[in-house]
Every structure is written in C-alpha cells, then in structure tokens.
Amino acid sequence: MSFEEIKLLLSAQFGDGMILGEETSGLQPALLIQPDQIAAVCLFLRDHPQTYFDFLACLSGVDYHQENRFGVVYHLSSLPYQTQLTLKVSVDKPTDPEELPSFPTVSNVYRTADWHEREAYDLLGIDFKGHPDLRRILLPDDWEGFPLREDYKSAEYYKGIKIG
Template identity: 70%
Template structure:
C-alpha cells in the first residue's frame, strides 16, 4: 500500500480526527497521529491484511526543546512480507515538570520489542507510557536523578560520592 492508501485506510477506520498532520519532506513521510489513538492505530496496522506492519524497527522519544515544550514519540514500522515501511509520530505539549511526565499509550501489547524501546525513552527522556507492563529504568541506575536526553538536563555533580563530570 502507498502512503496515501494507508492514510485513507486509517481515516475510514477511525475518522478524520485520527490524523492530526503529516510530514512529506525527507526520505520517509510520516503521519502525525492523535496521541490517545496511537495504540489502536498500531494494532490496526499490524493486524490488517492489507498493511501487515509486523515489525517495530525503532521507537524514539524526542524533546523538541525548552522553547517549544513539546515531547514526541516516533514509530518506525516495517512490513516484512509486503516490503513496506511507515513512520508514525505523536506529539504533546508538556510543561517539563518531573512530577507529571509527558504521557502516551503503550504499544508494548502490539509489538513485544516496544517494551524495551519504551523503557529507554522513559529512562533517558522521562516519557511515560500508559499501560506499560514494566516501566522502569533500563540503562541508568534506579536512583539516578533526571533524564539525560532532555534539553534542559543538568548533570548532577556527584553520584554516591563519585564525581559524575
């Protein structure tokens, strides 16, 4: 299926509000999906006989900077049988507080590999994935302060008496 056909399929299944934008520039166009609908969209794209996106090749969290206060998640999907690829994105405004993390629905029930990808985005950017079965740090120690890939991250001077710098 082409990009336009996939877009039409999603609109016919979920309505026009499912797609909040699209990016046509670059080598791989992307659909911007309404954040609360991402899990349903991914499940449909995996299970639909016309698309069969059976592989989540990458899931990345993005901090768009302190000026925008926007966090996003990028999903790179692949259909191995159909030799097709698709990029989906979700974005959300967030005030950068640590008490209330930016939050998106998990897709770990759609693709098992999302479990690890989402944990990495949580660990390094502080993006929370609602419904994730085991959302905890994966690269940093459990008691590490902050999220190192955030644009406003300030490294702590010491960790358990050891200079971090």
C-alpha cells in the same frame, strides 16, 4: 500500499480527526497521529491484511524543546510487503515539572516496544500508560533526572564519585 492509500485506510477506520497532519519533506513520510489513538492505530496496521506492519523497527522519544513538546516516533515495517511507515505523536510539555509526558503503551501490540519504551522513559522521562514494567533500563534506579531532556543538568557526583 502507498502512503496515500494508508492515510485513506486509517481515515476510513478511525475518522478524519485521528490524523493530525503529515510530514512529507524527509526521506520517509510520517503521519502525525492523535496521541491517545497510537496503540489502536498500530494494532490496526499490524493486523490489517493490506498493511501487515508486523515489526516495530524503532521507537524514539523526542524533546521538541523549541516547540515546548515531547513526542514519540514509531518506525513500522512490514516484512512481507517490504514497506515502512513512520508515525509520530506529541503532547505539550506538562506545566508541573514533576509530571511526566504520557502516551499509551504499544507493548501489547509489539513486544519489542517493552524495551524501547523503557529507554524513552529512562532517558527522557516519557511515561507509557499501561506498560507492564516501566522502569529504568540504562541508568541506575536511583538516578535523578532524564539525561536527554534539553533542560537536564548533569550531576557532578554520583554516590560520592565525581562524574566527568
């Protein structure tokens, strides 16, 4: 299916308000999806016989610092149809610095999302509601802050050891 056909299929299934926009200027076009609908959209695209996006190739958290937003980018692939699709979701940065930006988990749709979402949580502090085991994966459990955020301040010491 073409990008346009996938858009029409999603609009027919979820209504016109589910797709917030599109980005077609890059190497791979992307659909901007309502954040609360991402798991349902992924499940639909995985199970639909015309799309069969059976593989989550990559999930990346993004700090859109200039726009004051956090986002997640999903790179889906259909191995049988040899097609790819990029989906993006984003939310405004929370006003409370203790509150984490949040998106629904897709780990119940794609098992590999378990690890991808843990990495996005660990490095950017993105919460994935419904994730079965959301905890740090790269950094120590007691690490403070999220190193890939634009506003992250590097620690000078960790457990008495000078860093960098």
